[in-house]
Amino acid sequence: MSILLIAAVCAGFAGCDSALYKTFHAFVFDTELSLEVWYRGRGADAAFAEMTGYMEELARAVNRNDPDSGVSRFNGAAAGERVEADGLLFDMTAAAIGYYEETGGAYDVSLGAINALWHTDALGLAQYGAGRGQPDGLPGGEEIAAALAVCGLARAADAADAYDRRHFALTESDGKKFLTKKTDGFTLDFNGMAKGYAADVLRGIAQKHGAASAYINVAGEIAFFGKRFDGNLDTPWAVAIDNPKPGGGLSICGFTTDRPGLATSGGYRRYYPYAYPADGAVVECCHISDGRVGLPAGITGSAGAWRNDPGRVVSATALADSAMRADAYATALCVMSFEEGIAFLKTADVEALLFTDDGRLAVRGAFSFAPDFTLYQAYERVTV
Numbered sequence: 467m468s469i470l471l472i473a474a475v476c477a478g479f480a481g482c483d484s485a486l487y488k489t490f491h492a493f494v495f496d497t498e499l500s501l502e503v504w505y506r507g508r509g510a511d512a513a514f515a516e517m518t519g520y521m522e523e524l525a526r527a528v529n530r531n532d533p534d535s536g537v538s539r540f541n542g543a544a545a546g547e548r549v550e551a552d553g554l555l556f557d558m559t560a561a562a563i564g565y566y567e568e569t570g571g572a573y574d575v576s577l578g579a580i581n582a583l584w585h586t587d588a589l590g591l592a593q594y595g596a597g598r599g600q601p602d603g604l605p606g607g608e609e610i611a612a613a614l615a616v617c618g619l620a621r622a623a624d625a626a627d628a629y630d631r632r633h634f635a636l637t638e639s640d641g642k643k644f645l646t647k648k649t650d651g652f653t654l655d656f657n658g659m660a661k662g663y664a665a666d667v668l669r670g671i672a673q674k675h676g677a678a679s680a681y682i683n684v685a686g687e688i689a690f691f692g693k694r695f696d697g698n699l700d701t702p703w704a705v706a707i708d709n710p711k712p713g714g715g716l717s718i719c720g721f722t723t724d725r726p727g728l729a730t731s732g733g734y735r736r737y738y739p740y741a742y743p744a745d746g747a748v749v750e751c752c753h754i755s756d757g758r759v760g761l762p763a764g765i766t767g768s769a770g771a772w773r774n775d776p777g778r779v780v781s782a783t784a785l786a787d788s789a790m791r792a793d794a795y796a797t798a799l800c801v802m803s804f805e806e807g808i809a810f811l812k813t814a815d816v817e818a819l820l821f822t823d824d825g826r827l828a829v830r831g832a833f834s835f836a837p838d839f840t841l842y843q844a845y846e847r848v849t850v
Contacts, residue, residue, distance in 0.1 A: 509675040509676045509677070512675055513671055513672055513674075513675040513677070516671050516675070517668050517672075520664070520668070520671065521668075523554065524554055524660055524663070524664055524667075527551075527552050527554035527555045527558075528554065528555055528558060528656035528657070528660050529657065530653075530654075530655055530656070530657055531657075536549070536550075536551050536554075536555040537555060537654055537656060540555075540634075540645045540647065540653075541578075541654065543647045544647065544650060545647055545649055545650045546646075546647070546648075547646070547647055548637075548644045548645070548647075549644060549645050549646075549647075550642055550643070550644055551636075551643045551644055551645045552643070553643065555643075555645070555656075556636060556643040556645075558656050558659060558660070560629065560636060561659075561663075562574075562575045562619065562654075562656070562659060562794075563628070563629065563631065563636075565791070565795075565798070566619040568794075568814075569794070569795070569798035569802075569810065570810075571619075571620070571757060572756070572797075572798035572799075572801040572802050572806075573794045573797055573798040573801070574617070574618065574755075574757035575654055575656055575658075575659055576617050576618060576619055576633070576653065576654055576655070576757070577617050577655070577757045578617070578654075578655055579613040579614075579617050579651060579653070580610075580613045580614070580617055580755045580760050581753070581755055582613075583605050583609055583610070583613045584604070584605060584751055584755070584761075585601050586737070586738075586751050586753050586755065587753075590738070591736055591738060591753060594738035595736065595737065595738045596738075597739075598738075600738060600739070600740045600741065604740055604749070604751075604769070605769070606769035606770070607769050610759075610760040610761070611760070614757075614760045616633070616649055616650070616651035616652045617633075617652070618632065618633065618757055619631055620632045622648075632648070632649070633647070633648050633649040634646060634647050634648055634654075658793070658797070659790065659793065661684040661789075662687040662727065662729060662788070662789040662790035662791070662792060662794070664684050664687075665682045665683070665684040665687045665688060665689035665727070665789035665790075666689050666726075666788045666789050666790055668682045668684070668689065669682050669689040669690070669691055669726075669789075672691075673691065677691075678692050679692025679693050679694065679700070680692065681694065681703055686729060686730055687727075687728075687729045687789045687790075687792065687793045688727065688728040688729065688789060688792075689727055689728075689788070689789040690703050690723070690724070690725070690728070691726060693724075702723065702724060703723055703724070704720060704836070705720060705721060705722070705723060705728060706719070706720040706836075707719050707730055707781070707783055707819065707839075708730070708732075709841055710734040710780040710781035711734070711780070715839070715841050717839045718821065718841040718842050719835050719836070719839050719840075719841065719842040720835065720836035720838060720839040721833050721834055721835050721836060722834060722836075725785035725786065725817060726786075726787055726788060726789070727785065727786045727787060727788040727789035727790070727791060727792040727793075728783070728785045728786075728789065728792050729783070729784055729789060729793040729795075730781065730782065730784075730796055731754065731781075731782050731793070731796035731797045731799070731800045732754075732779075732781040732782065732800060733750070733753060733754050733762070733763055733764060733780065734752075734780055734781065736753040737751055737752035737753065737762075738751055739751075747773070749765060749772050749773050749774055750764075750774055751765065752764065754797060754800050754801060755801075758801075763778070763779075763800050763801045764779070764780070764823075774823070775803075775823075777803070777804050777822050777823065777824050777826070778804075778823050779800050779802065779803070779804055779807060779820050779821070779822055780800075780821055780822060780823050781820070781821040782795075782796045782800045782818065782820050782821075783796060783818060783819040784799065784816050784818045785816065785817040785818070786815065786817075787815065791816070795816050795818070796818075798810070799818065799820055804820060804822050804826060804828065807820050807828065808820075808828050808850050811828070811830040811850045812830075812850060816830065816831075817830055817831025817832075817833070818831065818850075819842075821842075821845060822845075825844065825845050825846055826845060826846045827846065827847045827848065828847075828848045828850055829847060829848070829849050829850065830849075830850040
């Protein structure tokens with residue numbers, strides 16, 4: 467998954483024989499937003515303007531790097547304080563609760579304390595990622611337990627409704643929406659989830675302005691509709707998945723799809739290696755965390771002897787009815803064990819590919835793999 471925020475729209479509009487190309491750039495979420503548009507006819511400029519305005523509105527609601535955003539005001543609140551939430555923040559929080567429930571807690575947007583403890587948050591990875599060093603040590607059981615105590619979207623034991631959670635509550639009063647914090651130190655982080663949410667909304671904007679087809683990519687979370695316009699031909703959307711292992715090729719597989727949403731998650735880009743001083747044993751700590759146990763995804767063992775599970779899921783691609791759902795499921799599938807992921811896929815409305823570190827591949831759905839990318843063929847395949 468790219469760490470850049472990239473949105474590309476390829477739109478075919480009726481009423482013109484030739485396709486035109488346009489690019490646009492803006493800065494939201496403290497990073498560059500690039501849009502590329504292929505279109506026929508009128509409407510692209512208005513679509514661009516509305517897309518950019520929406521991304522800025524979304525950033526004001528859920529950008530945790532902006533101290534004035536709704537989510538930052540909630541994160542900075544003390545237990546018992548109530549923060550007014552606009553519709554975007556309220557809706558995304560409600561959706562996050564739903565995905566948390568659907569995945570048995572594997573998808574969780576409240577793991578700030580765990581990420582900070584393991585130095586797998588943005589600050590830690592900027593300091594230690596890409597071979598820039600390592601922390602003095604890795605956490606032990608008591609530290610992990612303390613972090614877990616202020617994380618999680620679990621429902622309150624005496625919950626009045628589905629939005630009454632252990633650490634916070636969503637409420638509405640006099641036409642206004644609120645988030646009320648119950649636990650000091652509890653935080654929410656939507657910078658990842660917002661990408662899929664945005665891709666779905668931008669797709670709707672393209673449709674509203676008359677696009678016949680669109681491909682919208684927001685930092686690896688993709689929303690589609692229609693077919694790809696290539697010259698005078700309409701062809702299916704083609705996707706290539708990055709190889710999660712170093713060397714041997716850039717893409718592990720490729721395929722065409724007509725599902726509305728697609729996302730790929732994995733810890734193979736954003737992580738740091740920690741080498742134990744005593745024996746040099748190395749464990750990779752990635753940016754995806756398992757809030758059920760308080761560890762980075764794919765780590766097992768105990769304090770002083772953490773190690774990577776050789777059967778960990780290193781890459782998960784999900785295709786669903788929306789980019790936001792695909793993003794949530796892809797992230798959750800990287801948190802789950804391979805066996806847990808297979809069990810989840812048997813009942814979930816999603817197509818998926820799971821690649822493990824020890825060479826296994828789970829396939830759910832009718833994928834037509836492109837002949838140009840064959841690395842996936844070396845994996846032991848399990849059809850779900």
